[in-house]
Amino acid sequence: MDPFLDGLSQHLGPAGLVTDPADMAPYLVDWRKAFSGTARAVLRPGTTDQVSAAVRLCERHGVGIVPQGGNTGLAGGATPAGPGPQVVLSLARMAAIGKPDPIGMMVEVQAGCILQTVKEAVAEVGRQLPISLAAEGSAMIGGVISTNAGGVNVLRYGMARDFVLGLEVVLADGTVVNGLKPLRKDNAGLDWKHLFIGSEGAFGIVTSAVLRLAPSSRSRQVALLCVKDLEAAISLLGLFQDRMGETLSAFELISADAMRLVENQCGLAMPVSGGAWFLLVEASSSLDGLAAAMETALEAAFNSGLVSDGTLAASEQQARSLWALREHLTEAEARAGKSLKHDVSLPLRRMEAFLERIGARLDEMAPAARLNTFGHLGDGNLHMNVILGDTPAELASKISAMVHDLIVEAGGSISAEHGLGQYRLEEWQRLTPKAERDLAIGIKKAIDPNGLMNPGKAIPGAGERI
Ligand SMILES: Cc1cc2nc3c(=O)[nH]c(=O)nc-3n(C[C@H](O)[C@H](O)[C@H](O)COP(=O)(O)OP(=O)(O)OC[C@H]3O[C@@H](n4cnc5c(N)ncnc54)[C@H](O)[C@@H]3O)c2cc1C
Missing domain, CATH: 3.30.43.10 (Uridine Diphospho-n-acetylenolpyruvylglucosamine Reductase, domain 2)
Structure with missing residues (x-):
């Protein structure tokens, strides 16, 4: 018993x-x-x-x-x-989806709903939930909210936090706090839901949410471009922002090495070549006229001399094939052996110098390792992963510390979107100013005094040593 x-x-x-x-x-x-x-x-x-x-x-x-x-x-x-x-x-058994409200532009869902299932349900009423990740066929709403997930459409729509109108949570003592208000505006007191968004289960359990929706995009234009260096990639970001305005929905950066890994590990073919970096550019709109605007923008991009090769998807099927290259990056990396994940963000103007320093330091420290770099350039977010190859295991933490030290020096963050979990908690402790750490730990103690919510992750609990 x-x-x-x-x-x-x-x-x-x-x-x-x-x-x-x-x-x-x-x-x-x-x-x-x-x-x-x-x-x-x-x-x-x-x-x-x-x-x-x-x-x-x-x-x-x-x-x-x-x-x-x-x-x-x-x-x-x-x-x-x-x-x-x-x-x-x-939360997998709690997967009910309420009736989407296309005029109020919202839907209430339980935490165990799969992100893709919610996206499909709201598409039926002409609305979208533009949180887009390669893992959306398995990731659940509670996890997406608790990690404040990003993905490829943050540039236009923001992170998961921007879609949460209301939350229901269960606290560490079992209290249910029901804040499932379908309201866009609510300044009556503390907006406590933000404590739970992105805190990785360290404050409580998300059981349901009211999510804000966006109008469905009726058309999208997707192009894959090759550029010789990062400076050209950043200049092109400016060009597309100017020409495509708010329709620019993704601007992804992929190194030529990362793309080759997708070819070799996943058997997908690259339709263009000829540069150190690839850019996957997407614009989408619920109005007509997008194709003409994209063609003009691409013409300007080619005329600027910044693009060495490129292709514009001529059909939705081709657009999906271009996106498949991006979506297989994480899987290709997983197949290539052990890797260290670095999910960093930094100001765009410091990115080129940062990348050069990282490349040089990695060559010195671990010649057998190689960088696998891709990311959401429009958000200043790089997934700067290191495939270890024959690198001695004991160097792993030193390599990550080197990357994180340089990112802090560049005024960036050691986690743009994946969170701390148990993977980055020690680094957070090492690199975060004391006042900031004390604030987070103080809130944790107040909400979860016995440190029972997700111990050893995200925010150290009472008496927890890391
Ligand atoms: C191939 C691939 C691509 C990815 N791409 C992206 C990307 O582009 N952008 C991005 O941000 N992330 C990405 N991720 C990471 C991941 O998909 C996201 O973090 C996702 O939001 C996690 O959802 P989940 O349901 O799987 O959460 P889980 O992995 O189950 O949990 C994640 C964290 O949230 C906590 N948690 C889960 N559910 C709840 C709940 N109901 N209440 C409280 N805490 C909870 C867990 O304790 C844990 O700390 C990717 C992952 C993979 C495998």
Whole structure:
């Protein structure tokens, strides 16, 4: 008899409690297979009340809770870490989608809804949820909100935070806070939902959300361009911003080496060549006239001498093939062996010097390693990953520290969109000014005094050493 598991079983029923080691295994390792952990059980509640009851039991027994959505996070945030008993709490069974409101432009969804399923549901009423990630077929709304996910359309629409109108959360003592207000404007007091957006489950469990929608794009134009250097890429960003205005919805940067990896590892062919960098440029609109505007912008780009080669997708199918190259970058990297992820952002004007310094330092430190660089150039966000090859394992943390030191010197951030999880927590501790750390830790202590919400991730809890 185990009073903790018996209590959970009573509250959650057989569908809501997994204790068999083989059935628990997929919940205990992350997408990259870089992190694994142990848990007393995996909880799969079907309602907010069940989440609340389970959390109360965990509090009573001093068991930490690791919230989990689609388990596609890239920072080990959804995998148990550190000492002390823990459970994984999966939101997968809470996947109801309310009726989208096309005029109020919003939809209420539960945390376990798959992002792509929500996008499909709102498309049926002529609206879109423009949060676009290669993992959208598995990532869940609760995870997307808790990581404040970015993706390829941030340039135009903003990050996940910009889509959250209301939230329902369960706190570490089981209290349900229902803020599911379908309001665009609400300045009545503290806008507390922002504490939970992007805090990676360290403050509480997101169970439902009201999301803002955007008008559907009726047409899109997608081009793949080759440029010789980063300076040309940044100049072209300016050119497309001027010419395409608010229709510019993505401006992605991919190094020629990263593109070659997609060709070799995933068997996709590059339709253009001839430069150190590729740019994937997308414009989209709900009005007519986009094709003519894009053609004029491309003509100006070629005439400027900044582009060495390029192609404009002539059909939606071709547009998808161009995007497939971008969407396979993470997978191609995973197939190429062990890598270190660096998800940095910095001011555009400092990017070129930063890239040069990183390249030179990496050659000195680890000649067998190679950079795999791509990112959302329009957002100043680079995924500056290092494929380790034969590099000795003990150099890994030194390489990441070098990248992070240089990013801090350049006035940037060590995590533009993937979060800290357990992967970057020590680096956050090392590089964040004390006043800022104390503020985050103080809020954590106030909301989760026993440090039971996602221990060892994102924000250190009371008495937690990292
Ligand atoms: C191929 C690929 C491409 C990706 N591309 C991008 C990209 O372009 N931009 C980007 O930002 N990210 C990207 N990611 C990372 C990942 O997809 C996002 O972080 C996504 O938002 C995670 O959602 P999830 O449901 O899988 O969350 P999980 O991985 O399950 O969890 C992520 C974090 O959120 C917490 N959490 C999950 N659900 C809840 C909840 N209901 N309440 C409280 N906390 C919760 C977890 O504890 C964990 O800390 C990519 C990942 C992959 C594998």
